[in-house]
Amino acid sequence: DTAVSQTPKYLVTQMGNDKSIKCEQNLGHDTMYWYKQDSKKFLKIMFSYNNKELIINETVPNRFSPKSPDKAHLNLHINSLELGDSAVYFCASSYRGETEAFFGQGTRLTVV
């Protein structure tokens, strides 16, 4: 059973388009995250949600909007995609109060 799953795994799209990435976890965790890994492999937090509530919002353009319909799901919607948005986006989850995070397999976004 996949603990943290993301869809799609690969996403190629044109500049200016709007796209969404979905994430689901079956670990019973109450906190979910979105991380961005750039071409230099640097992994950086974007958002964190606890029980559907936004608790961390790093300096991310407003074009990125996370949505958590329930504590097992955290989706990422990106408007007006730019070339610089090309990266691998990772979803992760944990229990609040525990720093061990479990990651999904990543979504490789390429904006052309």
Added chain:
Amino acid sequence: QKEVEQDPGPLSVPEGAIVSLNCTYSNSAFQYFMWYRQYSRKGPELLMYTYSSGNKEDGRFTAQVDKSSKYISLFIRDSQPSDSATYLCAMGNSGYSTLTFGKGTMLLVSP
């Protein structure tokens, strides 16, 4: 100065070698220290987790934390080709903080 520094490598070793991977950090508030392993085109997977200073051993892997020097290490004994991956250190300053990652060190173990 970046919060977490990690040599990107690549680090190439022959099978059976002892590998030492390291990170330095500047934030003295960090108390939780983790090592993640990331295979190519996969998500990071948690390998080792330590709290505060000291050593922790799990099979061929040993994690060391020296808070006085702000330095953490991961040792891999009897390295195997299957250990070839990127190793990321990660740190947090409380159970309610998010993780700050190093850039990762690519390890290549040749048969």
